Each structure stands twice: as structure tokens, then as C-alpha cells.
Amino acid sequence: MHPAAPSPAPRGLHRLAYGGDYNPEQWPEEVWSEDVALMREAGVTMVSVGIFSWARLEPRDGEYDFGWLDRILAMLHEAGIRVDLATPTVVPPAWFYRAHPEALPVSREGVRWEFGSRGAICHSSPAYQEAAARITRALAERYAGHPALAMWHVHNEYGVPVLECYCETSAAHFRRWLHARHGTLDRLNEAWGTAFWGQAYGDWEEIQPPRLTPTTANPAQRLDFARFADDSALENFRRERDLLHALSPGVPVTTNFMVSPTQCDTIDYWKWGREVDIVTNDHYLVAEDDRNHVNLSMAADLTRSVAGGRPWLLLEHSTSGVNWQPRGIAKRPGEMARNSLAHVARGSEGAMFFQWRASRAGAEKFHSAMLPHAGTDSRIWREVTELGRGLEALAPVRGTRTVADAAVVWDWESWWAQKLEWRPSEDLDARERAEAHYAALFDRHLTVDFVHPEGDLTGYPLVVVPALYLATAAAGANLRAFAEAGGTVVVSYFSGIVDAYDAVHPGPHPGVLRELLGLTVEEFQPLRSGESVRLTGPDGAELTADTWAETVTARGAEPVWLYADGPAAGRPAITRHRLGEGTAWYVSARLGTSGLDTVLAAASADAGLPGRDHLPHDLELVRRSGERGEYLFAINHADTDAKIPLPAPGTELLTGETTGGPLVVPAGAVRVVALEH
């Protein structure tokens, strides 16, 4: 975090945040008073204003129009609604691009994107950087002391819809970045393995971004370019943040993340999480997935982890369907509240939406909103006002922290590396493995923190490594030290293979994880599409796997499951290695749901984790705890009522009922119990 960081909570907000993106510039001013009155009716406490307003704020170069923003901020302030005020730097105005067409980004194929949607930015463009700094400064100078100002919202979702730019300005910037990273050309040539295919560089000016090449480009060059692109956006964020800190001291600065790898995969949020005063996130359901609440929980846990366990804020989700998925499936009654409160359970200090009022025009008019086209006589509006009341009742949870049972290792860099071309199987999918392991832990009612591979693992009984293709020696040592000190680790296949530049670690696979796992992998055995293999285990039990198998040699590890058929028949498939005080499991094949559950049950037993088999399926149970109290969130995603034991009597905050015995959570409902201790 920034050294002079303001306190990590929206200034002047003493309740949970509830509201959404508010775009008053899309509406005649007559509508604004109705907006504000309805916000009060809904229990709105904060709105995000001005995210896409640059053209309205600076209609011509250097000519500002702040009158409308003054008026709406005054109205919001009078109504007691706090403002998350944006710098509008995600969409420079048309006049800017006319003067600076070179600030439009260029694709890998060499095509320049045009103005007319949003987010068309070359992050290396000096003209963009100067113009962004000017509008940021103008806003900060005018509104730093505004009584409605709760926090600054820089830009919008860095990383999407386009991050990488391959223009000449970016190329020169990339070379400067490489120089700072590698120091000498010799080191760069070594790291990139340029001896292969005769790619050695003799002069920095010879190096280009990995533009379109006849066949696969150098993977290390691509990986460094992905890092560079991420850093170039981060430099622009820092520039705005530092200006805001200087001109508007004490007001926290955020930029809305999209940590879910289903939505944005170009940003290394481990890095960005340290740069913002408050971590905020946007999350949208994968609407057609019938268990999309699991993906939601994963995104929320990942966001909290990126925030270092501190409270964070859900800045956008949807009240119902969205316009940008193949089908804008509407949420079922109660689903919006379950979604919002699941984020709160996992650390969010509120629930905000895109957007307040459904637009009439433009690309997103078929996106749901808090105030839908149907108006207030609608299911969505009734649920929105009910949720507002619920969040008001949940104010006591503010500042408490979600309690995790286990950790999952996740690394964006590793994922970038694994996604490059020419891997042993195109079916290898790091995100799919992370999601499958997360779902298996969710179904065992375990709350998960995510950790960087080199991050602090102290205190977790169980650490799961679903897919860590790129792993540094430090990551290997970290996991090994954790196990030796008594922890339990589960590692899935194709992990520990390459270093930070996509070069295979010396010696047999799995490189830096060999000692932890007590085995070597002689050969990868990718399976044919549709092929599966059988595994036999303790007491003759059977599991099946598909996609991937390996020829494993145990070197200290105990083979627990063997391949019964397929290319590695007779060899160890799942192993367990005792080292120091702890245990490391290895899974060399792609297991389905029940196989993963079997392995995680065994590893959980090693880790001494409580069995929670008595809890109903799809009953999400999460605890937030702090000095002022302990809160149990029970979210019933199933269509039958659930009954669960309570560790202590308490008061249910949404209904106000006191409860001592088992808690009944009706089908589709949420209960939050303040436990007495």
C-alpha cells in the first residue's frame, strides 16, 4: 500500500455501502430529483459518479463544465448519500483522439482500434498520460474538499477490454522496461533462451513487442510483454493516484478490479492489491452455469486475498441479467440478495451494482439495473429496497474479517505462461483446475484464502496447489518449508515445471516441487480427447481420470492410487509424501468431482480439518469475526429448507429473531447470526 495511505474505508460512510454506478449525464436534470428520492427509498448509501464523463466535463480541450456535477453532488450530499467520484480517464473525448490518433491502441495484428466504444487506450502514449493528468488534477482541485466525497474511483477496470498495445511508442516503452528488468542484453538473451531458433539480440533497438509472427513467438518474450503491459497500466494508475493523494489528502483511492479470471486475465492483482487504498471488485455471474454461486464465492475469496485479508468492497454486480453474455438470464427471486450477501460474508463492506437506473440508449440498455425500465412496480425494485433494509441491519459486521480454513495457491503469471501456445496438451487449463479444486473445497464447507506461491502460508492447516506450471525456486522452497513445519499440501499435475521465463527447471519434472513431493515425472501422458483412465486405490476403490496422466516414479512418496490402465498402467497416480512434520499429496491425473473430493477428504484428515459432512449441500456457511463480534452467514442456495447447528446462541440480524437451537435457513434464503460469546 502507498506509504501515506488514507484509512481503507470510504470516508464518512458509517453503514455498509449500497448503491451503484450513477450516470446522471445520461438523463435530463428533471429526472435527478426522482433518482435521489428513490435512492433514499431503496436505502442507497453511496453511488459511483462520473466514470464515463470526460466528454461532458471537458467538452473542448481545456474548457471545463463542472456545473452539472456541482449540482448533482449537492443533491446527493443533501440526501446523505456518499459519493465515489471517478476520474473519467477510461474514455478520452472524441476531440482528444482527433488531435492524437496515435493514442489509440494497436492490436498484435497491427490494426489500430478506433474511437466509438470505450477503453481504447495506448497506456504508453504521452498525450494520453498528459490529458489524463490534467482532468484528474482539475477534478481533484475542485472536489477534494467536497463534503459528499467518500473516495476516488480511478479509471474503470484497467485491463479490459484491451490492455496490450503494439504500436511504436509502446515498443520503445517495452525496450526501456526490458532494460530496467534485465540490465544487460546478455541477461535478456539468456532469460529468453534466444539461442533457440537463432533469435539472439545484439542491440536493444532490435527488440520488438511479440507482434504477429509466422509461427509461435518466443514464449519468454510474450510473457515479459504481458508483464510490461500490466505494468504500463499500473504506471498510469499510480500517476493518477499520486496526484489525488497530493491534492486530496486523506481520501482513499481505488480502482475497480475484476479479479475473476473468467472476466479479466491480463492484470496481476497481487501487485495491484498493494497499490490501492481500498480493494474494490466487480463481479458478474456466469449466468448459464447452474452453480454460478461457487464462482462468485471464489471471486470474493480471491478479492479478499488480494486485499491481504482486509475488508474490501464489491463495487459492481448486477441485479439481474446482463447484456454482454450470450443469454441475459434473469436472476431468480432471492438470487440477487444471496449474491450480494455472499460477497459481504466473504469480506465485502457492502454491495454495489452496475448501475442505478437502466439506460435508454447506448450499448448497455439491456443490462439490468437497480431501477429497471419497468420502474418501481417491479420484482427487481421490491428486492432492491428489501436488500437495502437488510444491509442496514448488517451494519455491525463492518470492519470484521472473514475466517478461512484453508489456502489455495494462485498466480496470474503462472497462468499467463501456461496459456501460451505449444503446451503438451491443448486441454490443459489452469483456470479449470483452480475452479474444480475450489468447488471441491466449497462442497466440503471450507472457506478459502488464496495465496501467492511465495506468500506467507503460516497458520493454514491445508494448502492446495491446483495448477502452478510456472513456479520459482522460492515458491518451491516456500511450500516445502510449510510442509516440513507440519502443513498438508495437495499439488495437482503439471506444476513446478518452468521458471519465470518459461524455461524448464533443470532435472526431471516437477522441477522445484520434486523434493516436496518425493517423486519424479518421467513422461507426460496427455490423453486423447474422450479417453479416460482408471485408478485403483485403497481397498480396491476405483476412480476415473481424463485429459492427462503421467509416468511417475515415487522417490520417497508412498503410492496411494495406481493407474489401472492407460499409458501409465501400474505406475503411481496419486501419492502421499511424509516430510518433516507434514505431508504432501500429488495428483498426476485430471480427476472429476468425486475423485477430487476423495483426495481432499484424505488430505483434510491429514491436516486435522473438521469434517463438515453433516451440513447440507449448497448451504454456504461463512464466518466474519472481529473485536466487536462474530457473525455467521448461512446462505441456502438449494430449493429445500436447511437446518444447521449453531456454535452459540445469537440474534439473527435480518429478521431480528433470537435463536438458541438449530438455525432454519429457508430454501433460497440468507440468515446472518450475531453469535453471543
Ligand code: GAL
Ligand atoms: C463492467 C463495467 C461497467 C458495465 C458493466 C456491465 O465490467 O465496469 O461499466 O459495463 O460491466 O456488466
